Amino acid sequence: MKSGQIIIKTRVDILADKGSEELLPEEIYGFLSNSGIWVEEKGNDIVIKSYPVDIEKYLEYLQKLKINIKQTDIHKEEEQDYAVLTKKYFRPIKIDGITILAPWNKQKTNVKSIVIEPGMAFGTGRHESTRIMMKLMKHLAMDGKNVLDLGCGSGILSLFSVLLGAKKVIAIDNDPDTVFSAKKNITLNNTDKISLTCADLQHVSGTYDIILANLDIRTFTRYSEKIKGFVKDGGHIIISGILGKESKKLIPLFHPFLLVQTEKKSAWCGFIYKINE
Numbered sequence: 001m002k003s004g005q006i007i008i009k010t011r012v013d014i015l016a017d018k019g020s021e022e023l024l025p026e027e028i029y030g031f032l033s034n035s036g037i038w039v040e041e042k043g044n045d046i047v048i049k050s051y052p053v054d055i056e057k058y059l060e061y062l063q064k065l066k067i068n069i070k071q072t073d074i075h076k077e078e079e080q081d082y083a084v085l086t087k088k089y090f091r092p093i094k095i096d097g098i099t100i101l102a103p104w105n106k107q108k109t110n111v112k113s114i115v116i117e118p119g120m121a122f123g124t125g126r127h128e129s130t131r132i133m134m135k136l137m138k139h140l141a142m143d144g145k146n147v148l149d150l151g152c153g154s155g156i157l158s159l160f161s162v163l164l165g166a167k168k169v170i171a172i173d174n175d176p177d178t179v180f181s182a183k184k185n186i187t188l189n190n191t192d193k194i195s196l197t198c199a200d201l202q203h204v205s206g207t208y209d210i211i212l213a214n215l216d217i218r219t220f221t222r223y224s225e226k227i228k229g230f231v232k233d234g235g236h237i238i239i240s241g242i243l244g245k246e247s248k249k250l251i252p253l254f255h256p257f258l259l260v261q262t263e264k265k266s267a268w269c270g271f272i273y274k275i276n277e
Helices: 026-031 055-064 082-089 128-137 156-163 176-188 217-228 244-254
Strands: 008-017 032-042 045-052 069-078 093-095 098-101 113-115 146-150 168-173 194-198 208-214 231-243 258-265 268-274
Touching: 008 055, 026 032, 026 055, 045 055, 055 069, 093 128, 098 156, 113 156, 128 156, 128 208, 128 231, 128 258, 128 268, 146 156, 156 168, 156 176, 156 194, 156 208, 168 176, 176 194, 208 217, 217 231, 217 244, 231 244, 244 258, 244 268
Parallel strands: 098 113, 146 168, 146 208, 168 194, 208 231
Antiparallel strands: 008 045, 008 069, 032 045, 093 098, 231 268, 258 268
16 A cells, blocks of 8 residues: 555445444354444433444344444444444443443542443443343452453453452463453553453463353353363352353353353343252
8 A cells, every 4th residue: 555545445324223232242243343442422312323334234233233223334444443433432331230431431439430441442342241140240249359351352341350359360261362452451540450361271270269250152162171170169150141042062161060040131141050969
């Protein structure tokens, strides 16, 4: 590309019901160019703005998510600074009494909050599996507990563990870029209770009071025995990232642990297992 060359990109704007943004899963980024996705409020609706590689396949995917698409507009425009767009369109997210903020959002006193640098990374709290994890975490007493966060992503669940009183959190992810982002988020929240490591799951060791595993069925199928080995006597595993149709495959993987809590949001499921003493 020559210096100063203008790049033209195609932007797709989807007008939909407010709240539809919560139905957008991580997989949607596979349909997008190297940019991101933004949500702009418009009265009682929202506009989902993105730059898909294949517009037809992208729209077909949105239809499968049961989003009520009221209008679709396609625009040709010059390539933009996506960091600026993210800052313009990100809005604070409230989950179970916790507010997820961007660094530029004003923090209110006496309001529990987590600061996350938003962007393309999965983990700002919009996805159902993240919300399920946070809801299930509130069912367990975290005070003074040692927590292992497998596939920590942005670090949001590790940070939530600290808010809930965890003594120490070991956060693990195998993606260096993701770990770099999580490190920034941990710094933004000014906590020294989280230790962050870039590692594959099979290289993790030790035992912990609570395991956080917002992963996928393939990972659980391959590593369930390893994950069960991380749990101390009397400890718990909190699981999400599982579609309802996959739950029958998951349950046998954690036998003989005791299933003590389930949660569902849209097509996604979550579980709390306790070691069967």
